[in-house]
Amino acid sequence: MADKANKYPENVPGKFYVDDNCIDCDLCRETAPASFTRQDDGGYSYVFKQPETEEELAKAIEAMEGCPVEAIGNDGDQ
DSSP states (O other): OOGGGGTTTOOOOSEEEBBBOOOSSHHHHHHHHTTTTEEETTTEEEEOOOOOOOHHHOOOOOOEEEEEEEOEEEOOOO
16 A cells, blocks of 8 residues: 655656556556656656546546555545
């Protein structure tokens, strides 16, 4: 389970975030490209835009549920 105490500083404020368990597998970026992007220098993903539509929200949830190392969190903050 993702730990918001270990989330990457590049994550924009909001409910979804990526923590330091990310292994740069690309699943979240392929599943929800409107919300996740890659930090090239560090080799990990982060949330660059919180979901704004129902479709984006569904894709972000799908990415979170599919993350093989559970590096994506949803703390419910708005």
